[in-house]
Amino acid sequence: MKGLIIFIIILPVLIFLIFRKRKPKADTSILPQNFRDLLNAHVAFYRQLNDADKLRFENRIKEFLSHVRIHAVHTEVDELDKLLLASSAIIPVFNFDWHYYNLTDVLIYAGTFNSEEFSVTAKERNVLGMVGSGAMQRMMILSKPALLQGFENENSVNNTGIHEFVHLLDNADGAADGIPEQLLNKQYTIPWIKYMNEEITKMKEGNSDINIYGVTSQAEFFAVASEYFFGAPELFQRNHPELFGLMEKIFHVQ
Ligand SMILES: [Zn+2]
Numbered sequence: 001m002k003g004l005i006i007f008i009i010i011l012p013v014l015i016f017l018i019f020r021k022r023k024p025k026a027d028t029s030i031l032p033q034n035f036r037d038l039l040n041a042h043v044a045f046y047r048q049l050n051d052a053d054k055l056r057f058e059n060r061i062k063e064f065l066s067h068v069r070i071h072a073v074h075t076e077v078d079e080l081d082k083l084l085l086a087s088s089a090i091i092p093v094f095n096f097d098w099h100y101y102n103l104t105d106v107l108i109y110a111g112t113f114n115s116e117e118f119s120v121t122a123k124e125r126n127v128l129g130m131v132g133s134g135a136m137q138r139m140m141i142l143s144k145p146a147l148l149q150g151f152e153n154e155n156s157v158n159n160t161g162i163h164e165f166v167h168l169l170d171n172a173d174g175a176a177d178g179i180p181e182q183l184l185n186k187q188y189t190i191p192w193i194k195y196m197n198e199e200i201t202k203m204k205e206g207n208s209d210i211n212i213y214g215v216t217s218q219a220e221f222f223a224v225a226s227e228y229f230f231g232a233p234e235l236f237q238r239n240h241p242e243l244f245g246l247m248e249k250i251f252h253v254q
Pocket of ligand 1: 223
């Protein structure tokens, strides 16, 4: 049974690799000519950067796309999809040096997928995205509509791509616990845990505007709060000043 499950998991990757050989090899590190227009039109975070930072952002996404393999499963992945995936990866780490060494492959699906087929750390909401473990280590699975939806509206507090990449940041220290030890100075760990737990209590009481999925665990809380932090920072700062201040430290926002 386990062998069959592993086979089901790697089948799309094998199909992709075989299929790719028949076509001229495309260099994913090369962005399409209109990539600046696409980023300006679809990525609010990029749009509000100054010219020097835009260039820095572009270099980061190029670097990301040259290291991560993207596999389309029962769907097509176009240039915009790749740019949005890379933007989801770079937005949380834009202010510091970070390489997603714990990620080699991203599988993009047409819709939701059955989490039972995969070995994952945790079941995600409607399974729009997940980060693999075990046989699926170093893999991320994302629903294409969910990826696109995260960038559809300015000030959106939901962004599945950012959510999954924040899990990778959290997991980098070996524990999916909502505490990114490599990013958060030790002196802020206790306040961070305190404010996280206070907010989770408020969420359970119905007194918070943070996505209720965050009550699942501290790891999920950190992921949904990050979606909000990057999607609507001003609103997040107004409604959650303590969390905002600590997340500025986590994400090295000046
Ligand atoms: Zn999650």
